[in-house]
Amino acid sequence: MLQLLGWIPLFPLLGFLSLVFFGRLLSKPTIARIGVGSVGISALLAFLVGFEFLRGSMAPYRLALGAWISSGDLAIPFDLYLDALSLTMLFVVTGVGFLIHLYSAEFMEEDAGYARFFAYMNLFVAAMLVLVLADNLLLLYLGWEGVGLGSYLLIGFWYENPENSYAARKAFVMTRVGDMALALGLFLLFTELHTLDIQTVMERAQSQWTVGATLPVAAAALLLGGAVGKSAQLPLQTWLPDAMAGPTPVSALIHAATMVTAGVYLIARTHVLFTLAPPVQTAVAVVGGITLLIAGLSGLVQTDIKRILAYSTISQIGYMFLALGGGAWSAAIFHLLTHAFFKALLFLAAGAVIFCFHHEHDIFKMGGLRKAMPLAFWSFLIGSAALAALPFTSGYYSKHEILLAAFSRSPALWGVGCLGALLTGIYSFRLVFVVFFGSQTRQVETTIGHRMGIPLVLLSILALAGGMLQIPLDSVFPVSHAEAVSPLVSLVTLSMPILGLLIAALFYLTGTFSPAAFANEPIRRLLFSGWGFDAIYRALLIHPFAALARSNKNDRVDSLYAGIARLSRQLHALATVTQTGSVRGYATSMALGSAIVIAIGLLS
Template identity: 50%
Template sequence: MQQYLFLIPVLPLAGFLLLALAGKTMSKRAIAFTGTGSVCVAALIAILLCTDYLSGNSGNAVYIQSLWQWFQTAELAVGLTLRVDALSLVFIFIITFVGALIHVFASAYMRADRDYARFFACMNLFVASMLVLVMADNLVLLYLGWEGVGMCSYLLIGFWYETAANCRAANKAFIITRIGDTALIIGIFLLFRELGSLQIPAILDQAPQRFSSGSGAITTIALLLLAGGMGKSAQVPLQTWLPDAMAGPTPVSALIHAATMVTAGVYLIARMHTIFLLSPLAMTVTAAIGSITLIVAGCSAMVQTDIKRILAYSTISQIGYMFLALGVGAWSAAIFHFFTHAFFKALLFLAAGVVIEYLHHEQDIFRMGGLKKQLPLVYYCFLAGAGSLAAVPLISAGFYSKDAILWYAYSAAGGNAIFWIAGLVGAFITAFYSARLVVVVFWGDRKTPVGSPPGRTMTIPLVILAFLSITAGFIEWPHNLLNVHLFSEWLGTVLPATSLRGGHPPEFILQIVAVVITLSGICTGYYLYFRNTAVLAQWKSSRFPAAAREFFFSGWKFDALYNHLVVRPFLFLTGINKRDVFDRLSDGIVTFSKQFNRSLSFSQNGSLRWYVAGVLIGILFIITIQLIL
């Protein structure tokens, strides 16, 4: 299978090129076949690649395919080389398989859109860019894919560009993620200066020999790489772009949140784990950022009324769990949560898209309700996704991945009680808003007129994702329940095992606490939003709860803070700088050109006598010059 590696990113890229160049001349059927088919074939090749890798036919743990030399300078040679190992394969499978399901769903969901070809062209390029990122053999090629997903997110978030708010959301995502991208490229420059190579395997091999643990150079590099990951993965304080990214079509939201852009930061940190292990400070900062993010985003998700914004804040919070796991050294647990999260978050977004479409584009959850009987299949699929998000014990995939993170947040060498408590608080909040979503959207009375139910093209992806949202966790059980650790064994050839510290309680005790917290959150959501809604009405009329709700609803006022600290001062300085010497010089050139043009125009007045006089003056001038010389 090694010789077919290039087809995985090339097929979506070819779909993009065909749709971009000839999409306007193609029928919608041909557009859907091209856009969806290219990703589906890539997913099939990825599945065959995983099967071949598991069977051991490769004879080693790494597939490498060198396509050609990109460029070479005196000290730097960069080639278009693809490198696939166990970590890459996890991401490749999720990107292609979940991406294919989203494309199938979108082929029906977006059929009425007039820019059908442009939509699938951007989606294909998005998938191709993410595949280049995770398959890159060197940091230059990785950065190419990194910037590719940033560009595609801009194009897709602002897909409906006729609306000014959508354009602002696209600009916001592009600008804020550039902060992280700048930090990442500086970190790459420093790595090349220190190690003289940008090949990822060479960096991971040479870094322990070149840097001492905790040195200033390696800590600076690790923190810069972390900042890059924070921008793409929307971690505090660079998280404000992601809720506004819901301006794009729902399949775009599903693709960004489940399979592509926001998980790029998780992949970067896991891929460069050797760099982070050499910097205990960077590891602690990573865990702290994840802990803060999962609580900040979770609190905002509790009070949102837009169904897509609830899921957006939920994504920020769940990636916070992944950063927490990465920071405490639970590498496999972080990637396992990425694995399960991709299924249930894609499911929730696609199911939300069906609900929005069914209710004539209504997104306010409090104008929904009563859909349990009208959309039973969508309801049970959404219930499976919400249960996995809430980590319902034993019967949801999210339980197995989140349980591992909570266990390691306390017991891992980099863990402590503070990180564990933060994870528990996040678990309660997640369970609460998951129950709130299900109860408000699907239970109670119907509040909005309904449209036609979804077709099979939209429901089949939901059923597949619902099945995986329940069963995908069964490949990695807690150590004290069942001796099944297929996922961590799979990643054991790439990522280091998690080391435990002494003095931690038994795993069973921590599991019981986590289960009680989760069930308490579910029961609280059910009680407040279904059994006794009068309590909520009383809270809303009280001063402090209303102020707290407004604070959380606004995303903890981060946008207002940045507006005062960054946006307004920047606009003030640009206003002062508007009439500097360079602007005056340019204005002077323009003024001179205008005056000269008026002078020439004055001579072209249509009078024959003026023209004859001008010719005579010119002749006399030439004769005079000749006589003088």
């Protein structure tokens, strides 16, 4: 059964190729069967392979598909690697990805680019599967760049709107910054360790490098650069809110099951390097802690339903970085799994509201939808409860584990995580209370069908019960023995989300307090803009580059090369003067030149 592993990324790739070459000739039902069915088959194969793997010894399995590159010391095969970590990612990408595809079949049915949409979605899933199953870092990088290409195509899917095209370019350029750091990290690892096979790299690094030495610190720092770009962490987080320009299913796929989790997976997969570089591992925790706070604060003041969820994604990925930096590797992957369930649920529920509410995104133009859209309401309520980590939801188990591990590492990091949990409770239920409670402002005319309803029901179940689906990762990560914490620490950790819910109720359900009284306009604008990072980048990078481009609009830089060409032509013209065709002249010049050379030799 494990031999079927190679077919899992192949089916979405075949779906992509079929839709690219024949999509215009196919009917929409056929397009949906190919687009949804290809990922569905991959999901089925993933669960068959996973069942076989889990009931066995769970020893890593390597499937050799063929050679890719063989040059000197560099040997790169097309081999796939399955262990408990890659299996967890496999379940997320194919399982949640299939539900999003099924939802998309109805959500995008009236769009003229139906075939193009599913082609891009299939490409995206295929690239992500290559990334998580790759047994070497170069094949992983191939999937990494494929995901970047897919995100560019999907974010800018409605390219007729210039703002959407700008958002796609922004995501592409900002993630390329991190990708360059990752590429440099791969060069360093190959130069020093003479291999890119992931397991061999980890073994040689552990045997050849000492803890805290320059080389592991440099390599881990470069890999961290790649991770913060793809996972939208400080300082490369600003592309993610703008990525909401794409269709809602795209947001669900990018934010829940695939792209933003790639950085977390990269750090977890190469965790040995980070244990050899304690300063970088600490930096991972610090980056995650700061990011989860600034994103949570920004989420408090957003009015676009999808941008609120986008900032929550940045914040939740920050929790995963916090866990990785604290050495709680399994807790980070556990939260990645549960986050995929409840965040996909929230985005798809938001899509249902947008779909039925005349494509409105402003939450303050909604309201009172609890009775008009009961399925969307219950989906949002369950998803928000899991996002806020209320007890007995999937998010509670994973986030609680992260926060207790953070306390063992540093009480300061635990405090940051608890404050973030409080903020999460506030903005999560602010969204629920504003959209679904109060008086209804508009009549809902459109209803959702079973293709959109079934994924919402299944994801609601997973968001509640997904905490029981944790795959043992002891065979991948070192076994950590968490220190016992006091009951007071556990109580505070538990109470933060509940306190956030109560605060949201006082502000947005009962109207006891007014939000305007607690934040003046300059602060609100600062938070709304994502702490002004875009303005900083425009001032430091974009405007100087644009000014340089304007100053060189007449290609003044080329004048240097044009001058070299003119000098060459003039020297050539000067040399042609000596070409008279007179043999006597040539002989005379040769004799004179010889005499001069001899004289120089005698005098020196």
